[in-house]
Amino acid sequence: MSEAQTLEVILAHSAGTCFGVQGAIDIAEQNRKPILGPLVHNNKTVSDLAAQGIPILERYTGLEKLKGEGLKEVIITAHGYPKELKEKLKESGIKFHDATCPVLLKWVYSKIEYFEGQGYHVVIVGNPDHAEIIASRTYGQKTHVVYSEEEIDQLPANLEKVVAICQTTITRDKFEHLVNYMRKTKYPHLKAVDTRCKPVKNQQEAVEMLAKWVDAMIIIGGFNSSNTTNLARLAKKFLPNTTYHVDSADMIKLEWLDGVHNLGLGAGTSTPKAQIKEVQQRIADIYPGKILFRQESREGEILDANFTPRDEF
Ligand code: SF4
Structure with missing residues (x-):
């Protein structure tokens, strides 16, 4: 370099x-x-x-x-x-x-209660060991939780009214895949309601948009964060060898930037903005050439980013 x-x-x-x-x-x-x-x-x-x-x-x-x-x-x-x-x-x-x-309190729990009131069995598509799902399932009397085809195979076959909702941070692909599998194997008339929250939907869409055209992606956020891990998974679909998940700026290695002209940055909903800035600063500190900090707009335009490395103050 x-x-x-x-x-x-x-x-x-x-x-x-x-x-x-x-x-x-x-x-x-x-x-x-x-x-x-x-x-x-x-x-x-x-x-x-x-x-x-x-x-x-x-x-x-x-x-x-x-x-x-x-x-x-x-x-x-x-x-x-x-x-x-x-x-x-x-x-x-x-x-x-x-x-x-509030998304859980005012939207997800009330959906579970509403559908049960209408006589539905609620199937939550999500990680049964995640705190969100451990809590959400208790807001219904007839909730089931599934996160894989094998778990769907274990569901009772003879349920009449069934609705599927999902963990707020799951990927759309995973939810759709498991809903289709349930319709095919168990409940042909399954109703499905996508309960991913708006910030998660926006961030998944944003990472997908970027990962489709940049050379490498760094996803910033906790390894125990479901939505951040899912962002890394999404980016890997397009950049299997050049997607990196970091939970601190000092993990970033100069060799990751070798041959990279466009580097995308994504961050989960639990990642503080300060941590994104630390990553931008780390890149500015280690990269020997010129760096242009940008942000992609929702419409796909590339705009100047609101970040100036320390050296330029
Ligand atoms: S990602 Fe944020 S907005 Fe969405 S459910 Fe979790 S805390 Fe709420």
Whole structure:
């Protein structure tokens, strides 16, 4: 690589913290009470909160332990919390500040309740071990969770009214694939409602748009973040050998930029904007040639990005 080369670093049109994550951070910072689990799936955000003196507890800490430690107030994370555990907290007099994303509270849970009220069995397509799904499934009486064809094979065959919804962060491809499989093998009249949230849809679309034409992609965000991991998976469909998922700027290696003229950047909904800037700065620090920072618009135009590396201040 030489100083004569130019690299364009193009940020996806939608990247970084969504309103649900920002709202959760605001609730945590305003109330400063112990949090039941990682507030969002981003290590930097969680360690910043811990560094402010806010304790991060086990997600499903038992009531006895909470009471034993004399805790009177806790914070529920952005992913939601099982209905019965919320009720138990209330009954035992422990106040909770609910940082559950409004998309779950006002949209997903009410959809589950609505469809059950209409006599449907609700199948949630999502990771059964993810905190969002562990919580969401408790808002219905007749919910099933599937994340693979094998799990669909285990569903009862004789259900009449069935509706499929999905984890807010799943990819459209995965949801559609499993819905089609269910229609083919179990429920030909299955109703399907895409409950991915808008920020996730926007970011998936933005990463796909970029990955189709750039030489390499860096996806920024926690390895435990479902939506960030899915963004990396999406980018890999187009760039199987030159997609990199990082959760901190110092992971980026100069050799990744070898032969790259256009580098795309994507970031999950739990990735702070500051972390995106750290990645841009790291690239500016290690790349020997000229760098142009850009952002792709929703319409596909390439605009000047709102980022100036330190050297140019
Ligand atoms: S990704 Fe969607 S569901 Fe999750 S916190 Fe953000 S807006 Fe809410």
